[in-house]
Amino acid sequence: MEYTQNILEIKNLCVSYDKSDILKDINLTVTAGQTLAVIGESGAGKSSLALTVAGLCAGSATGAVLFRNRNLLAVSEAELCRIRGKDISLVFQNTGNTLHPMYTITEQITETIMLHNDMDKSTACQLAQQSLTAAGLSGRQAASYPHELSGGQQQRALIAMALVNNPEVLLLDEPTASLDPLTKQEITALLAQSAAIRAVILITHDITTAAELADTVAVLYGGRIVELGPAKTVLADPRHPYTRGLLRAYPNMTTVKDLQGIPGTMQHNLPGCPFQPRCTQRLESCQTSVPELTLTGGRSLACHRGGIMPVLQLTNLSKTWDDQEAVKELNLTLYEGETLSIVGESGSGKTTLAKTIMGLTSATTGDIHLNGTRITERRQDFYQQIQLVFQNPQEALSHRLTVSQLIKEPLDIQNIGAKADRLEAVKKLLTEVELPADAAFLHKYPHQLSGGEAQRVVIARALALHPKILIADEPTSALDASIQAKIIKLLLNLQETRGLAMLFITHDIALARKISDRLAVMQHGRIVEEGPAHLITDAPAHQYTQKLLAMAARINWR
The missing domain is CATH 3.40.50.300 (P-loop containing nucleotide triphosphate hydrolases)
Structure with missing residues (x-):
């Protein structure tokens, strides 16, 4: 599939919390019909990236997040509220904290529709029910309160809420985390169908979900992208030591070698390459100089050695x-x-x-x-x-x-x-x-x-x-x-x-x-x-x- 229409461009994005840099010089482009998966360990900055694009980042952000060539970092909060939920939707990781416990699922989606559309409540309610049915929830489930639904059903409700206003950009923050395999498969199929006409950023540590949904994979470490390329290329033949470490640590039915971890822990605000304290092929220059993300062999790598040597x-x-x-x-x-x-x-x-x-x-x-x-x-x-x-x-x-x-x-x-x-x-x-x-x-x-x-x-x-x-x-x-x-x-x-x-x-x-x-x-x-x-x-x-x-x-x- 060829993607020609740039919907979302992230340029030189830096995000910091309390003077601690969480994202550093992030450059990404997502086009219509494309799913970009961002993978990495906890603390890499994945959720901060999604929140920044959605205008919900509590930290300080510089650079640009361009939606239809309009920098979302420079628009007013009122304008962000109009964009968020209609043009750009976010499915949060924690369903329990996202859904309001005192309103039914239908009522909450109806409110989302009325917030962004000139529509009476009865019509909005019908549209909400249609969206829930499309997401696999109807009848009693649609009229339920969040605590009356399973984790998978709550996730379906969040997806229905995110899609009900037909957004152009869909942000998915760990959409399959903590789901059993059968439910995860159903949710993944629903997301694949929803992603076909949208620009999607998938935040996940679940590599199988990334492999099934993504066209492109960005590997995030210490707030920097260390490998970026076609999903099949990056996940089948990782060239950055960190990407290989992630895949070695991930259990799946194609794994035959015993699982191996990555020595050490992630640190932020280090000079040089962010991965260098844990890298076993580091050079002296890795400790002082940040490697540039350079196109090589069909993918981009940030490594002074040009990848695994x-x-x-x-x-x-x-x-x-x-x-x-x-x-x-x-x-x-x-x-x-x-x-x-x-x-x-x-x-x-x-x-x-x-x-x-x-x-x-x-x-x-x-x-x-x-x-x-x-x-x-x-x-x-x-x-x-x-x-x-x-x-x-x-x-x-x-x-x-x-x-x-x-x-x-x-x-x-x-x-x-x-x-x-x-x-x-x-x-x-x-x-x-x-x-x-x-x-x-x-x-x-x-x-x-x-x-x-x-x-x-x-x-x-x-x-x-x-x-x-x-x-x-x-x-x-x-x-x-x-x-x-x-x-x-x-x-x-x-x-x-x-x-x-x-x-x-x-x-x-x-x-x-x-x-x-x-x-x-x-x-x-x-x-x-x-x-x-x-x-x-x-x-x-x-x-x-x-x-x-x-x-x-x-x-x-x-």
Whole structure:
């Protein structure tokens, strides 16, 4: 659908309450027949945006809110009252506080009609009843008081009230919050029908509602728009770290990876990028300079890094052993903070791929780029950026060294920190991987550790240099299911807090499904299928992927 008629334009809008900036430099356009969804955490400024457009903001606003090229921030209160409820309508979030408890639903809608139209009460009452019927309420429900209606029925009444004067702009502030799924579906269908001829701004933290109703999505964080673009593009392939965090935290039936949160809490009035205290790929400039909202790749992003960064890129990578191609012209990109799982049976080339990346064997052809730099040799700084977690912890750890020595060894080799500082770093790493940091544990040898403890020590050792990439080669295949679950949860928690990118190698597609953002299926050295984890596991296109899924672990209850 093409939108040609600009009804509402928001230009350089700033809103503050008690000298605290809530909205900063907001620029948005909504046209006839278009729904713009504004998503973000509580406190991002979403409701303040809706209230400002409706002329109900209690704070101080600058910039412009243009309705039909008329700045609503500059008109009188009397004129705003004429516009609000007739040309621009707002459906509030809290139905209980919006509907008057002493008047019936019909009486309240009748009053709204008479306030904006030269109409007698009888005619207005008939029109009110028609509007309620269109919203799914009639007869006894239309004659009820608010407390006699369910939450969904109250929401229908508010929608009927907002639409009764046929407004050109409809503002929806969390219209499906706290509704059960069936009622939410009915309300969403009603809103979709109502939005077809109007300019709509949908304020919501409910991403499924945004996906169903919106043409365009604006992601709001700390009062600023950090990502803006077509709804399908932004929600299917988020490019700002915050947008990805929102989607990772949202439960829905297409989610296969375990839910992950966003470290830290939102803060306002910070210098630089508003998301930088919580961002795991921030630069020094992010702390001082506000990124501009710049059009790139079909959407606008406010990020000094240009969005989520690729940290590892493999181009036409091949490895031949004795005339046998173990890896064949492989192309892969791993992004900051994501888990990309390489899935395939034994002998498919997965471990050879890991060893080639780490320089334990040389590539026959192809290129490896680490953070945009082509790797020609493995120097010390290479291993500060990327580490490998081996499959068997007992073979990966020297039995002549204690736990303390094993974890401290990478710091010793690279001469990082003073001796006392290195010991403190070891204790901190042990705590981070949920192991004891007391003297007794520090002086244990690998043979004195359980399998789960040994693997955690391997992970702590891998983290000692603060890499941004972990290659995990079957890191839980030798562990029982309970310990495996704990190790996987640990890795996901580390990814969340450190922003780790993980290349997770496994033969277990059921496990990969639970931890991956993306899956790459490897057969005979080639990637035969790659994509978002839910698409690969729900609708596999390649026969080999279908075979792996057919053999995946299942507990059949019937």
